[in-house]
Amino acid sequence: MLEIHQLCKAYGKRQVLNNLCLQISPGEVYGLIGSNGAGKTTTINILCNLLQFDSGKVEIAGCKISAETKRLIGVVPQENLMYKNLTCAENLHFFARIYGLSGAERKQRVRECLILVNLLDRANSVVENLSGGMQRRLSMALALVHHPKLVILDEPTTGLDVEARYEIWELIRSLQQQQITVLLTTHLLEEAERLCQRIGILKNGHLIAEGSIDQLSTVMPGQEVLIIKTEQEDLAIELAEQQGWQPRRYSNDLAFWLPIHYELQEILAIFTGVQMDAISRQPVRLEHIYLELTAQHRTLL
Amino acid sequence: MNHYRRESLAVAQRILIELLRRRRSLILWTIFPLSLLAINTMVISDRLQLPVSDTLSLVAPSVLVGAALFFSCLGGTVATIVAEREQLTLKRLFLSPLSGLSYFSGIFIAHCFIGFGQVFLVYLGVILWGGKFSGNIFLGAAIILLTIVSYVAMGFILSTQLARRTEDVNSIVAAFGIPLLILGGAFFPTQFFPKALLQLAEFNPVYHMNEALVGVGKNGDSLEKIAKHFSFMCGFAAFTSTLAWLAYNRMLDREKRL
Numbered sequence: 001m002l003e004i005h006q007l008c009k010a011y012g013k014r015q016v017l018n019n020l021c022l023q024i025s026p027g028e029v030y031g032l033i034g035s036n037g038a039g040k041t042t043t044i045n046i047l048c049n050l051l052q053f054d055s056g057k058v059e060i061a062g063c064k065i066s067a068e069t070k071r072l073i074g075v076v077p078q079e080n081l082m083y084k085n086l087t088c089a090e091n092l093h094f095f096a097r098i099y100g101l102s103g104a105e106r107k108q109r110v111r112e113c114l115i116l117v118n119l120l121d122r123a124n125s126v127v128e129n130l131s132g133g134m135q136r137r138l139s140m141a142l143a144l145v146h147h148p149k150l151v152i153l154d155e156p157t158t159g160l161d162v163e164a165r166y167e168i169w170e171l172i173r174s175l176q177q178q179q180i181t182v183l184l185t186t187h188l189l190e191e192a193e194r195l196c197q198r199i200g201i202l203k204n205g206h207l208i209a210e211g212s213i214d215q216l217s218t219v220m221p222g223q224e225v226l227i228i229k230t231e232q233e234d235l236a237i238e239l240a241e242q243q244g245w246q247p248r249r250y251s252n253d254l255a256f257w258l259p260i261h262y263e264l265q266e267i268l269a270i271f272t273g274v275q276m277d278a279i280s281r282q283p284v285r286l287e288h289i290y291l292e293l294t295a296q297h298r299t300l301l
Numbered sequence: 302m303n304h305y306r307r308e309s310l311a312v313a314q315r316i317l318i319e320l321l322r323r324r325r326s327l328i329l330w331t332i333f334p335l336s337l338l339a340i341n342t343m344v345i346s347d348r349l350q351l352p353v354s355d356t357l358s359l360v361a362p363s364v365l366v367g368a369a370l371f372f373s374c375l376g377g378t379v380a381t382i383v384a385e386r387e388q389l390t391l392k393r394l395f396l397s398p399l400s401g402l403s404y405f406s407g408i409f410i411a412h413c414f415i416g417f418g419q420v421f422l423v424y425l426g427v428i429l430w431g432g433k434f435s436g437n438i439f440l441g442a443a444i445i446l447l448t449i450v451s452y453v454a455m456g457f458i459l460s461t462q463l464a465r466r467t468e469d470v471n472s473i474v475a476a477f478g479i480p481l482l483i484l485g486g487a488f489f490p491t492q493f494f495p496k497a498l499l500q501l502a503e504f505n506p507v508y509h510m511n512e513a514l515v516g517v518g519k520n521g522d523s524l525e526k527i528a529k530h531f532s533f534m535c536g537f538a539a540f541t542s543t544l545a546w547l548a549y550n551r552m553l554d555r556e557k558r559l
Contacts, residue, residue, distance in 0.1 A: 048396055050557045070398045081393035085319045097311035098397045100304065126322070142393070 001026045001150055001181040002047075007056035009042055009205070016042045017053070018205040024150075024198075027179035029172065031196030033186060033290060039205040040185045044154055047183075048075060061149045071099060074143030074151045078158055080135040084128040088119050088138050091127060092145050099146035113141040117171060133164025140171055144180075151175060153184045157191060169195060193286040201293055209293050216293075217284045221246050222257030225288050226267065229253070229278040236274045243270055250291055305403050312399070312407020316381060317414060334369035334423050342430070345490065355519075357432025359490060361423055362514035366448050367487020367507055369419040374412045374449050376474045378456025381408060383464050386556070395557050401549055409453050416449045436517035440524055444517065447534045448510045454541035461545075461552035486511045509533040 002024040009017040017039045024030045034040055045051035046058060049065050058065045060072050082091050092110040101109055114120040117137040127135060136156065143151055153172065157165040172195050175182055186192050192199050193213060200210040209216055217223075226245070230236050233254055237247045245256040258281070267281070282288075320327060338360060346356040385391040394404065424434060434441060459473050482488065484498065485507025494502060502508040513530035516522035524531060 050395055067398060070396065073396075075396045077392065077396070079389055081389045083315065083319065083390055084388060085322050086315065090315075090318060094311055094315045095393075095397060098308055098394075098399050100307065102307070 005057040031192035031199040034202030038202040074148030089123040308403030309406035313410035316411035358519040366510040374452035379460040382460035435521040454545035457545035
């Protein structure tokens with residue numbers, strides 16, 4: 001559905017995208033994660049034909065990027081970009097008309113979209129009277145109104161409360177069930193972990209790793225992550241290194257990659273003599289993979 | 302061609318729906334030209350010792366091109382585009398396949414509706430008060446249409462190049478608009494102007510709009526008689542439309558990012 005091959009883009013001397021390669025299959029939910037400035041928004045701008053790229057190839061459903069490919073894409077931007085003085089239905093009708101839907105087909109599609117985002121009962125509510133979560137759901141409906149082949153969700157839950165975030169996640173899952181191809185960018189690793197079939201990690205305009213969580217886990221230095229809180233960190237590190245456990249500092253936490261599964265008693269035995277304030281053993285999560293890979297700059301493709 | 306029509310009508314309808322939703326503004330915009338018509342008619346009728354019916358024919362065109370259409374079409378276009386930028390809906394439009402031409406025509410069509418609505422309102426007031434429109438209605442409509450094109454185009458230029466926020470709108474309309482309106486004869490007839498000011502007014506598009514419509518509306522002038530003003534208006538409308546198109550594309554280059 002989406003094929004990006006050796007995509008390069010520079011702003012002056014600053015190379016923002018550096019030979020980016022990425023493929024998304026039809027019906028797949030693909031997560032693109034990376035820190036600010038990694039190149040996510042530049043990639044989206046190029047896909048939306050808002051920005052010219054320097055070299056490489058970008059195709060959506062087999063079509064090279066052009067003004068026409070805008071019809072193949074639905075975008076949910078970070079902000080709720082919609083007419084606040086219009087109702088939900090009026091916003092949808094307006095954009096449906098822009099995309100060429102008319103008459104009964106348009107009415108039917110607007111209704112379908114309102115049902116999909118659970119806003120049918122608010123169809124005639126003026127947007128400025130809706131909550132942030134509702135506005136974001138409407139933003140998703142606006143992205144879907146013209147039956148796009150690829151939906152781009154640019155940090156779709158940023159600024160939403162937990163409840164609204166879960167609603168958006170449910171919507172994304174329903175897109176997945178309908179076999180709609182989704183490109184999701186997010187800073188919430190939990191979001192990517194829960195929703196995406198494959199994840200690409202972007203750093204300095206280059207994809208440093210890509211795959212499912214399971215695939216990405218296989219290149220990690222361990223099977224579990226142990227987090228401990230102690231005043232005697234030096235001693236803890238010394239004891240862990242004797243076991244071959246690689247120490248890490250994730251935020252303020254001291255962590256160790258455990259190469260195999262250990263029982264809690266075994267772990268406590270290894271740390272005999274260390275005064276522990278807290279200890280937790282976690283399965284490998286996207287957060288650990290992301291921190292590990294972005295710290296090492298390792299190319300795993 | 303069909304998609305341009307569909308897109309333009311969609312944009313126009315959206316602007317008109319938003320306008321209708323702001324009922325208070327709509328009432329105020331109705332009061333504005335009618336109050337101006339009434340006040341100017343009373344003052345000028347008294348000063349020139351003219352019957353009210355004749356004064357209405359003199360005042361109505363000036364109220365229309367100089368005040369009502371200026372604020373609704375120029376001010377309205379600036380407000381529409383600035384609001385799109387502030388609400389970031391312009392970015393949503395960039396994401397869609399809407400063409401620049403459709404966007405421009407949509408705004409123009411919407412303001413044609415608003416403008417001709419004001420024409421209807423003002424001349425309804427004129428007729429109810431005993432005045433009339435003496436000339437060819439189609440020629441009058443053509444003058445009004447050219448006026449709307451020019452104002453919408455000027456609105457595009459000002460909003461894309463100078464006004465970034467809603468607060469900028471008032472200062473821009475005041476800075477550019479009020480001197481042009483006064484010098485165009487919008488608030489008092491140009492026959493009150495000294496010779497030097499009249500020579501200066503020759504370069505003012507509002508003056509030509511006003512003189513052309515007064516000529517047709519009050520004196521029943523033909524196209525030949527107002528040819529000088531009419532050709533200036535045609536040239537000005539073409540010039541501002543070209544500039545508006547360039548200004549719009551410059552804005553696209555600047556703002557076409559998520």
